Amino acid sequence: MPDDATSAQGARMDRSADAWDFAGRTVAVTGATGGIAGAIVDAVAARGVTIVMHGRRVDALDRVVDRAADRGADIHRVTGDLADEPGDVAAVIADAAPIDVLFNVAGIYTPGDLLSVDVETICRDFDVNAVAAVAVMQAVLPGMNDRRRGRIVNVSSGGGSFAEGLARGHAAYAISKAALNAATVLGAGCARGDVKVNAMCPGWVRTAMGGPSASRSPEEGADTALWLAALPADGPTGGFFRDRRCIPW
Numbered sequence: 001m002p003d004d005a006t007s008a009q010g011a012r013m014d015r016s017a018d019a020w021d022f023a024g025r026t027v028a029v030t031g032a033t034g035g036i037a038g039a040i041v042d043a044v045a046a047r048g049v050t051i052v053m054h055g056r057r058v059d060a061l062d063r064v065v066d067r068a069a070d071r072g073a074d075i076h077r078v079t080g081d082l083a084d085e086p087g088d089v090a091a092v093i094a095d096a097a098p099i100d101v102l103f104n105v106a107g108i109y110t111p112g113d114l115l116s117v118d119v120e121t122i123c124r125d126f127d128v129n130a131v132a133a134v135a136v137m138q139a140v141l142p143g144m145n146d147r148r149r150g151r152i153v154n155v156s157s158g159g160g161s162f163a164e165g166l167a168r169g170h171a172a173y174a175i176s177k178a179a180l181n182a183a184t185v186l187g188a189g190c191a192r193g194d195v196k197v198n199a200m201c202p203g204w205v206r207t208a209m210g211g212p213s214a215s216r217s218p219e220e221g222a223d224t225a226l227w228l229a230a231l232p233a234d235g236p237t238g239g240f241f242r243d244r245r246c247i248p249w
C-alpha cells in the first residue's frame, strides 16, 4: 500500500475508533500474566465484560484474576503451558464461553541468530508464538463466524516483518512472528460476517520481555490492540498495525 494511502486510511480509522462497546462481551486473553496482556485486562475489566483469562504461572494468574474481579469482570480462569499443550488450552478457552474478542498475546523472545539458535528453541518459540495462537484461532473463529461477529487480535512484532528487516539476532522469534502474520492473513480469509482478524506490533514496551529501558509503557503497548478489538464493522481486517496505522508485513 502506498504511504499516502496508508496515512489516509489511518486517519480515517482513528476517527472511528471505539465503535464497539465492550459491555456484555466475552474477551479471551492468552498470556494474561504478561505486561501487555495485563494492561489489556486492566483496560477492559471495568467495562462490563466476561474475561477468559489464560496464564501459565498459577500464582501470577491468580493476582491478575483478583485485580480484574475487583473491577467487576466475570472471570473464567485457564492455565497451561502453550509450548506443551496448545490444542488443549485452546479447547478449554473456547469451551469456557462464546468468545467475542480474542487477544493472542502470549509470547517468548529467545536470542540467537539463525546459525546459533538450536532447532529445539526454534520449535518452542514457534509453538508459543505461532502454533498456540493458530490453535486458539481455530477454536474460537468458527463460533464467531456462526454468530457473524468477532474480533481477533494477534499481538505480533515488527521483528516478524520482512519490510522491517526481521529480528536477525532473534531468529526463532522472527520466524515465529512472520508465521503468526501469515496466520493472521489466512484467518481473515476464513472470517465471515462482522468478524475481523488483525495483527499488531506494540512497539518496544517495558515488560519482562522488553526490559526496563523500553520506550513505551504497557498501556501504550496495549493501545492498538484495544483499538483493533473495538473496530467498527467497516474497519479493516487481515492487516498489520502499529500506533493505529497500517504497517507493511
Ligand SMILES: NC(=O)c1ccc[n+]([C@@H]2O[C@H](COP(=O)([O-])OP(=O)(O)OC[C@H]3O[C@@H](n4cnc5c(N)ncnc54)[C@H](OP(=O)(O)O)[C@@H]3O)[C@@H](O)[C@H]2O)c1
Pocket (backbone or CB within 6 Å): 030, 031, 032, 033, 034, 035, 036, 037, 055, 056, 057, 060, 080, 081, 082, 083, 084, 104, 105, 106, 107, 108, 109, 128, 155, 156, 157, 158, 201, 202, 203, 204, 205, 206, 207, 208, 209, 210, 211, 214
Ligand atoms: N515487550 C515488547 O517490547 C514487545 C515488542 C513487540 C512485540 N511484543 C509481543 O507482545 C506480546 C506480550 O509480550 P510482553 O512484552 O507483555 O511480554 P511478557 O511480559 O514477557 O509476557 C509474555 C507472556 O507470555 C506468556 N508465555 C510465555 N511462554 C509461555 C508458554 N510456554 N505458555 C504459556 N504462556 C507463555 C508469559 O507467561 P509467564 O508469565 O508464565 O512467563 C507471559 O504471560 C508477546 O507476544 C510479544 O512477542 C512485545
